[in-house]
Amino acid sequence: MLSKELAQNIVNKMMEVIPYNVNIMNNEGFIIGSGDLSRVGSLHEGALDALRTKETAEVFEDYEYTKAGVNTPIFFRNKVVGVIGITGLPDVVRPFGQLVSVTAELLISQEYALNEHVIKQKLTEEFIYEWINNNIEYHEDFIQRGTSLGIDVKIERIIAVIQYEKDRYKEVNILINKILKDGEYSINISSNRIVVLLIYNKFTMKRIFGLEEKIQKLSVKIGIGRFNKIIMSSLIDGVKALNIGSKLYEGKNIYTYDSVKFFKNIELFLNEDKGKEVIEKILEEGKGMELLETFLVYMDMNGEKIKASNKIHIHRNTLNYRLDKIEEITGLKFDNYLELFQLITAYIGYKLSS
Template structure:
């Protein structure tokens, strides 16, 4: 740690605000870098040189060249002499202030050091988070080590949450939750997949905001791109909802982007084909589609009671997280069925 001119002048001004004497701050070579007398800056203080060499307070009773009467006491940081603080005046009067002034100077230096350390860590975190969300390939040992050095656990499954809009205030963040500004209008939150960050954000955002939520992934860049895409889809289609959950919008992304795999529902149909109960659910779904959701007509064709039909539709919703009575969900169920049958037939 070195004392720069800005910090030195800050210390000199601070000390002179509480004692009625001129104060000089010298660096580790005895050069005056902060002073109550600006004309003395950038000159060598012989008393300070002696104090550095002797590592103890040096008292000057008579003027010696540029040195004036007063006391000069070394400033220490982490057991090293990094400078000297001098108080001009009658040594018998100013000497009692010396230790108090030294302690004040060292506290200010410690404070400056901690501020710089914190800022360096913040910059390291910001740089790491930026690289993290744009890194599409697998994490190597060096990347894991970088994460560990700043307290990021890369082994956690996470999701990205993007807020596009203004926050009334920043939400509280818990362990392993991180955030940084993407640009003037967007802020990214990187959180464990079990985090309730969206719940914490909702009361803090305006009605014209959008919150994009990516799916859970080990590679953060994938979730980040999904969160961005969720907002893009919602804005393009002018959806009113503020919360844009990519897993719920992925089907729309599939329709417009053939690079997106739509495989969430296909395994569902493969499982149905394996047993009689499953085939009953499949038959019910297809009958529901063919009869445009007419419950009476469906019950008649399947020879089951309406309560049984309602139970089967409920089972389909539980298994797929898609409600057949909702048009978009039904569209996804039907498209998944078509894709499954096409793949199954071709194989």
């Protein structure tokens, strides 16, 4: 309760405002903080009297183990935790006694409250780590532990995984605080990823997408998992959404699992080597990247050539030439749905494995 560090800190503060030496003794009467450092560690008989009677003990003469002064018990929650002494003639230093003891008790209370807060933060963080890594149904003991920390694990939630650039950590934390509501939490899972546990309701996605402009400015990428009673499942979804979405949708910053689950299934069955081979054939051409970008715009415009040519500011004939060139290189035809699908999956496989 009354550490040497805290005792010396109190002494230093007191001696800034009163012109007398101040000592602080622990609940055994030993000096643990003093304006005269040579006295630290020595027994203080005046403190022993104050501890025994729980009242102020005044010493009028100097003795071997104590000096003249006023020694007042320090109370915390109705318990004596130490003694604070002011060296000097009692008639002179007595007026400072009550002031000094009250100030010491206030500082001890503040320190205790801060320590309680730090301990609760640590326990909460440890609980959340356990929570997001728990893949079984929550047992009653686990639920009660959460309740004791003010966390209701039975509330429906989803997880968002936020990836950021390390030098923008402070800005990202400000953004996260704008997203979080009461009963929602965030925790770091790596040097550049933060997991956010959000209450799941009809407004949740609106909150995130409502900050899309700020998310883009910070170059933040967010993967959002599906609702699941076991929050770890939502975390897995969020990580997949982030990993796949950030590779396939380079112009976007927010990816939901539902928007990438189709590609996740493709990834499981796709022959990645074959996909690489098809895309690498395109890239080996002199303007291979230009061809590939044209293909992506064409697909983004749902195969509407006028919209695609307008999007990248080229003549429709130029668009047709590039698409024909892709067909020539790959041997896959755009008017054959199965072959077009092969080309799309080849690109997906290439991007996911790169």
